[in-house]
Amino acid sequence: MRGVVSALPPALAVRLFSAGRTAFAKRFAVDVPRERYVPPAQMAVTAMGLTFRMPLWNAAGMFKNGEAYDVVSAQGAGAYVAGTTTSRVRAGNIRDGVTWPAVPYAHSHASSNWMGLPNAAHRAVASRLATLERIPGCPIGASVSAEPGLDAAIAVTELIDGMKMYADAGVDYIELNESCPNVPGHAHREALDADLLRRLDMIASQVLSRRDRHLPVVVKFSNDTSIEQLPGVVHALHERGFNGIIAGNTSTRYAEHAPIIDRRDRALYDYFTATYGGGISGAPLRSDSLACCGVAIAARDACGAGDAFEVIRCGGIAGAEDLAASAAIGVRLNQWYVGYFEAFGRVGHRVYRDVVSRMRS
Ligand SMILES: Cc1cc2nc3c(=O)[nH]c(=O)nc-3n(C[C@H](O)[C@H](O)[C@H](O)COP(=O)(O)O)c2cc1C
Numbered sequence: 001m002r003g004v005v006s007a008l009p010p011a012l013a014v015r016l017f018s019a020g021r022t023a024f025a026k027r028f029a030v031d032v033p034r035e036r037y038v039p040p041a042q043m044a045v046t047a048m049g050l051t052f053r054m055p056l057w058n059a060a061g062m063f064k065n066g067e068a069y070d071v072v073s074a075q076g077a078g079a080y081v082a083g084t085t086t087s088r089v090r091a092g093n094i095r096d097g098v099t100w101p102a103v104p105y106a107h108s109h110a111s112s113n114w115m116g117l118p119n120a121a122h123r124a125v126a127s128r129l130a131t132l133e134r135i136p137g138c139p140i141g142a143s144v145s146a147e148p149g150l151d152a153a154i155a156v157t158e159l160i161d162g163m164k165m166y167a168d169a170g171v172d173y174i175e176l177n178e179s180c181p182n183v184p185g186h187a188h189r190e191a192l193d194a195d196l197l198r199r200l201d202m203i204a205s206q207v208l209s210r211r212d213r214h215l216p217v218v219v220k221f222s223n224d225t226s227i228e229q230l231p232g233v234v235h236a237l238h239e240r241g242f243n244g245i246i247a248g249n250t251s252t253r254y255a256e257h258a259p260i261i262d263r264r265d266r267a268l269y270d271y272f273t274a275t276y277g278g279g280i281s282g283a284p285l286r287s288d289s290l291a292c293c294g295v296a297i298a299a300r301d302a303c304g305a306g307d308a309f310e311v312i313r314c315g316g317i318a319g320a321e322d323l324a325a326s327a328a329i330g331v332r333l334n335q336w337y338v339g340y341f342e343a344f345g346r347v348g349h350r351v352y353r354d355v356v357s358r359m360r361s
Pocket of ligand 1: 062111112180248249285314316317335
């Protein structure tokens, strides 16, 4: 389906792919592979007090309601993350009759989405995660966000309640998503605006300093975060007791990424970004995520945080070569979304086995 999408009139392509994607996601979530893959022991990474048996796992937004842990853990993923969830049930974005607009740019290893964080809310997903049987080396994470569009004081209180629900559900780590371009309130003009700093302070005092068990919390920023501001972000997170940063989320730099989009995908790209806006994922983010992580690691080292502050790369990861590029700058953990589905299209459930087979030891 991905290959033909760019040949269709753009409006029809968005309509068809968005519906097809939702149907596929439902089937995918229950398609547990019969054969279970366990990555070789030398792939394992110990970070944030957890063991990840692979330095790679599926990025947030794939399993919004806590589905498919048994699918990706059987494939060999290094961890799992549910969400992003919010404090109230969200229907997500619908425009011109298209629910959760998304398209792939098949010739460009990229995609756009304007889904708007549809989810069943913290409580429902935390309850679901509480029932999962853990596979060793595949920790369970939850991605959370403040409820978009709500008064900031109420939103942070509800966010903190949600984080506590996940803590009680026994999750192994939490990602705070501060960087979804498809909802109000996430597009910070400055990397650290006053609202965000207040939110971080409250989470630090009401969640981080009151942890009665080991529960790392990392914050996900956009890959569009300016390189000049990143050291300040790392410093602010570290001094408040956060355990790391994920760099990062989708991009809204449409004009800057346009040259990387294959000419066969350009009509669809121009249509989607003009009609919906949305966030760009995949290959166009590869160099930005590497650059952001390099700066974050230098900043971490400058504030003496060492391994106590993790820098996790997400954006444009497509396989073994990207993991090697990450490792070369000191990044130990990676997440993928577009690259995962492209690999799944090629090798099916053997996605993680395939990455491992291409790694140079
Ligand atoms: C359809 C779609 C939905 C997403 N939803 C979320 C989300 O709910 N929370 C989040 O933190 N990131 C979300 N993302 C962003 C991805 O987690 C990831 O940061 C981004 O796609 C860059 O990684 P990639 O280049 O490997 O795709 C979403 C991405 C896509 C394509």
